[in-house]
Amino acid sequence: DFLPTLENTREFYPPETQAALTAVLHNRDPAAAAFDLELPFTTATGRSCWARWIGRTEFRPDGTPERVHGAAQDVTAHHESETARRELEAQLFQAQKMDTLGTLAGGIAHDFNNLLTGIIGFHELAADFFPADHPARPLLGEARGASLRARALVEQILTFGRRSPGGAHVPLDLGPVVEEARRFLRSTLPAMITIELRLAPGCPPVFGDATQIHQVLLNLGSNAGHAMRARGGTLVIEIAPAAPTAELALLGADPAGEGFVRLSVTDDGHGMDEATRRRIFDPFFTTKNTREGTGLGLAVVHGIVRTHGGTIHVDSKPGEGAAFHIYLPVAPAEQDAVAPSFAPSPRGAGELVAIVDDEELVAQCAHLLLENNGYTTATFGSATEALAAIQAEPARFALLVTDETMPYMQGTELIAAARKIRSDLPVVIMSGYFSVISPETFVGLGQAERLPKPFTNEELNAAVHRALQSAAVAGDLAR
Numbered sequence: 001d002f003l004p005t006l007e008n009t010r011e012f013y014p015p016e017t018q019a020a021l022t023a024v025l026h027n028r029d030p031a032a033a034a035f036d037l038e039l040p041f042t043t044a045t046g047r048s049c050w051a052r053w054i055g056r057t058e059f060r061p062d063g064t065p066e067r068v069h070g071a072a073q074d075v076t077a078h079h080e081s082e083t084a085r086r087e088l089e090a091q092l093f094q095a096q097k098m099d100t101l102g103t104l105a106g107g108i109a110h111d112f113n114n115l116l117t118g119i120i121g122f123h124e125l126a127a128d129f130f131p132a133d134h135p136a137r138p139l140l141g142e143a144r145g146a147s148l149r150a151r152a153l154v155e156q157i158l159t160f161g162r163r164s165p166g167g168a169h170v171p172l173d174l175g176p177v178v179e180e181a182r183r184f185l186r187s188t189l190p191a192m193i194t195i196e197l198r199l200a201p202g203c204p205p206v207f208g209d210a211t212q213i214h215q216v217l218l219n220l221g222s223n224a225g226h227a228m229r230a231r232g233g234t235l236v237i238e239i240a241p242a243a244p245t246a247e248l249a250l251l252g253a254d255p256a257g258e259g260f261v262r263l264s265v266t267d268d269g270h271g272m273d274e275a276t277r278r279r280i281f282d283p284f285f286t287t288k289n290t291r292e293g294t295g296l297g298l299a300v301v302h303g304i305v306r307t308h309g310g311t312i313h314v315d316s317k318p319g320e321g322a323a324f325h326i327y328l329p330v331a332p333a334e335q336d337a338v339a340p341s342f343a344p345s346p347r348g349a350g351e352l353v354a355i356v357d358d359e360e361l362v363a364q365c366a367h368l369l370l371e372n373n374g375y376t377t378a379t380f381g382s383a384t385e386a387l388a389a390i391q392a393e394p395a396r397f398a399l400l401v402t403d404e405t406m407p408y409m410q411g412t413e414l415i416a417a418a419r420k421i422r423s424d425l426p427v428v429i430m431s432g433y434f435s436v437i438s439p440e441t442f443v444g445l446g447q448a449e450r451l452p453k454p455f456t457n458e459e460l461n462a463a464v465h466r467a468l469q470s471a472a473v474a475g476d477l478a479r
Contacts, residue, residue: 021039034055036054037053039051049074050074052072055071109432112154116151117365118364121366121455123140125368126140172207174213178239185225190232193232199238203239206329224322228268236265238263238264238266240261241260244260264323273317281302310327312324347374348373348374351399352396352398353398355377356381356406356414357379362453370460370464373461382407382409383402394422399426401464402430404429411430426470428467451463
């Protein structure tokens with residue numbers, strides 16, 4: 001019994017479309033009397049859709065619209081697919097931008113790591129020349145502490161760039177990690193903020209690093225607390241299985257054949273507008289004041305998630321809170337967890353160590369540290385010089401310590417060539433970011449200790465001892 005008129009049909013359109021409707025219904029220009037519009041539309045049964053209207057308006061002699069005739073087509077499916085395509089293009093553009101910024105950050109951090117290696121090492125060497133009660137000792141200790149904080153900042157930059165060595169990725173049950181993060185957040189967030197855990201039963205393990213996932217949760221939880229600090233609210237941390245989708249694959253998520261686990265952190269704080277949401281993962285972008293944040297937190301979160309082969313999606317509107325959904329690949333069923341081991345680090349007994357680094361500052365620092373720890377050293381500024389020395393006297397060297405990134409010949413290439421001359425030569429490889437070295441390359445090297453830059457005296461000594469100890473064990477087994 002409904003009789004459509006120009007006025008009562010306008011009730012089916014949302015308020016923001018009324019101006020467009022008025023323009024076509026009252027435009028008497030013959031060239032504009034015909035119209036072709038796509039508008040959101042709500043049917044009499046309440047279904048939301050999109051309609052394409054192609055038609056013409058006819059006018060009375062007094063200029064008022066008399067009749068509209070034409071055709072309407074339901075274009076909801078087409079419109080939704082176009083919207084999804086544009087959203088996906090925006091997300092892919094964001095991912096490409098983060099990759100570019102990560103490459104830049106990795107290059108800068110490489111040079112910083114070399115400088116910090118020298119700063120930390122020479123601090124420790126200088127401190128040994130002063131007795132414990134000397135007034136210079138606490139000053140050197142403060143300088144060393146600042147250097148270690150700088151190392152942590154470089155590690156954040158590398159994590160953002162997805163070049164951080166991180167920890168070992170092993171099958172990981174997210175439940176205990178989430179519970180530990182909840183306890184920590186509970187002690188730091190105001191009492192007016194409630195924390196809820198929603199853990200799906202039987203959720204499979206993911207393949208990741210517990211420390212880094214814990215860091216993700218603390219960063220997101222801290223941001224959620226900041227968003228709710230004015231009125232309080234509820235912070236929800238949820239884990240649940242999630243099936244692979246084409247959108248997740250296009251965004252770079254890499255399921256290990258078993259699907260994903262969705263880790264969600266949701267708050268009901270002030271939320272954010274679309275312009276802010278699109279920039280939140282940019283490094284040094286922050287809505288906090290300079291005393292509350294550096295803008296690296298969410299950039300680091302993004303880097304950690306991508307390092308884990310996952311992806312992150314954010315839903316937020318002003319006044320409606322925010323939801324961060326992280327998709328992490330399920331661990332392959334045949335993988336077993338590996339517990340880290342910590343070997344003692346006694347002093348050396350005069351063993352000759354070949355140190356190879358094109359950065360003179362790092363080579364000199366490693367030389368002095370190892371000599372101070374009881375070893376004998378020979379330093380080389382290039383891989384070709386070191387290889388020639390090893391070829392001339394293969395049995396002379398007890399250990400090879402080499403940087404990875406060098407001109408003409410990389411550290412991994414030097415190790416492979418040296419092992420052809422002497423297959424049992426123990427090696428330590430140094431690098432600011434090991435993620436640029438493929439797992440296949442490491443497997444091809446055989447036994448090789450990794451030493452992340454910048455390193456302390458204790459870390460260098462421990463890596464050298466582990467390499468020598470592993471070689472001794474391998475020799476005993478061979479005999």
